[in-house]
Amino acid sequence: MNDKSTLSSILVVDDDPAVSQLIQCILTEEQYAVETASDGREALARDDLKTFDLFILDINMPAMNGYSLCTELKNSYEMRDTPVIFLTGNILPEDKVKGFECGAIDYITKPFNGSELIARVRNHLEVKHNRDYLKQMALTDGLTQLYNHSYIHERLVEEISYTKRHELNLSLIMFDLDNFKLVNDTFGHKQGDKVLQKVSRSIKDIIREEDVAGRYGGEEFIIILPNTDHVSAFKVAEKIRKSVKNLKWDNRDMKITLSGGVSTLSKESINEFIEKTDVLLYKAKHDGKDKIISAVPVMN
Ligand SMILES: [Mg+2]
Structure with missing residues (x-):
């Protein structure tokens, strides 16, 4: 997420x-960070491709033209909302229509005017930043800043289909705080909220950047671990369990632990995958809490 700074x-x-x-020269002058690539292939090969806020594409290029590159960008889950502007010598209306059909937000023809380019770039970036902000608000849980239930669901659908397509591993961890109702009843809801926030921070500190953590319900958390087998996922879950157990609280009588279930996708649908993990979580609860249970036993 971009902030104004x-x-x-x-x-x-x-x-x-x-x-x-x-x-590059015109836009750098306007305090934008500008990088260049000489065709579609070179652009797609960049590791930092997903970090750009806007793309300006020529159309006629040797290895991969601008239309193909734009289509690739718009097919990507992470980049489909990043604005694309065509800047090209192709001035025919049908070329422009094709550009917009590929998903471009704007189309500028060469020779171009620098001030006009700056004005267009500025407007598209402003719209993009506002949309990112609203999207972030709509996707996150206000209290914990983790992703919310609906985003997790949407993301898990994407990850399951990606995992099946590429024959990778996908693991899921579900956690539930132990005796949370008692914490709320004994120490008050404000304390309860603090617990949820601090536990969420622990989860965020431990998971990798590619993992996706969400608050799934009141005191229930879920973590999607792409490209991760069950042994590695179990280790992550154990690490979180221990770190939560060791959290320090103002009130020394307060003991916070969590239980968790870990499983790895085989051929299930999303609901079966969640259900399978949830069953393990409840097994951990019934087995005395403060523990992680994995679908396949893992030596700790
Ligand atoms: Mg060209």
Whole structure:
């Protein structure tokens, strides 16, 4: 998520170095961080592709043209909302229509005017930042700043289909705080909220950047671990269990622990996958709490 203090970053893709350098020069002057690539292939090969806030694409380029690149970007879950502007010598209406059909937000023809480019870029970035902010608000749980139930569901659908397509591993951890009702009843709801926030922070500190953590219900948490087998997922769950158990609280009588279930996707649907994990979580509860149970026994 971008905040106002970070520079917006722009990738310019054009096979003519004179053009990309000119654009870079104009936009750098406006305090944007501008990178360049000489065609679609080179752009797609960049590790930092997902971090750009806006793309400016030429259309006619040797290895992969702008239409194909734009289509690739719009097919990507992470980049489909990143604005794409075509900046091209193709001036025919049908070229423009094709550009918009590929998902571009704007179309500028060469020769272009620098001030007009700046004005258009500025507007598209503003819309993008506002949308990112609203999206973030809609996707996160206000109290814990973890993702909310509906986002987790949507994301899990995506991850399951990606995992099946690429024959990878996908693991799921579900946690539930032990005796949370008692904590609320004994220490008050304000304390209860603090517990949820501190536990969420522990989870965020431990998981990797590619893992997706959410608050699934009142005191229930869920973590999606892409490309992770059950042994590694179990280790993550254990690490979180221990770290939560060791959290320090203002009130020394307060003891916070959690129980968890860990499973790895085989051929289930999303509901079966969640159900399978939830069953393990409840097994951990009935087995005395403060423990993690995995679908396949893991030596600790
Ligand atoms: Mg060209």
